[in-house]
Amino acid sequence: MRKTTVPEKILPLDSRSLMIEWDDGIQQIFTYEKLRRECPCATCREMLEQAGGEAPKLLDDHFQLRLIPKDAPSADPILARVDWVGNYALRLVWEDGHDTGIYDYDLLRKLGVDTHTIEKER
Numbered sequence: 001m002r003k004t005t006v007p008e009k010i011l012p013l014d015s016r017s018l019m020i021e022w023d024d025g026i027q028q029i030f031t032y033e034k035l036r037r038e039c040p041c042a043t044c045r046e047m048l049e050q051a052g053g054e055a056p057k058l059l060d061d062h063f064q065l066r067l068i069p070k071d072a073p074s075a076d077p078i079l080a081r082v083d084w085v086g087n088y089a090l091r092l093v094w095e096d097g098h099d100t101g102i103y104d105y106d107l108l109r110k111l112g113v114d115t116h117t118i119e120k121e122r
């Protein structure tokens with residue numbers, strides 16, 4: 001069975017994204033927008049369902065914007081804090097007070113973009 005990889009370092013990159021360095025040497029970039037959109041908490045999942053199963057598009061799409069419930073996350077989410085949860089997950093605390101999203105390492109690994117991939121695409 002594959003051992004779950006664990007974040008070794010979490011580094012803020014700029015005001016919009018962070019980087020996680022995993023214990024297998026892989027570095028991944030995460031934008032706050034994506035992290036917030038993929039928030040696994042019940043409230044956000046429910047909101048997603050109400051939006052028709054499609055992740056609310058938060059940027060540059062006026063038609064989609066109307067489908068987003070009024071308490072949907074802002075288009076420009078700001079991460080306030082990252083907490084360790086046991087040895088399996090991170091809790092992301094957003095500046096608007098939303099703090100119920102527990103991102104387990106497997107989920108994070110899926111959401112991140114490998115820096116190697118980014119370099120290849122350039």
Ligand SMILES: [Zn+2]
Pocket residue numbers: 039040041042043044045098100101
């Ligand atoms: Zn949430």
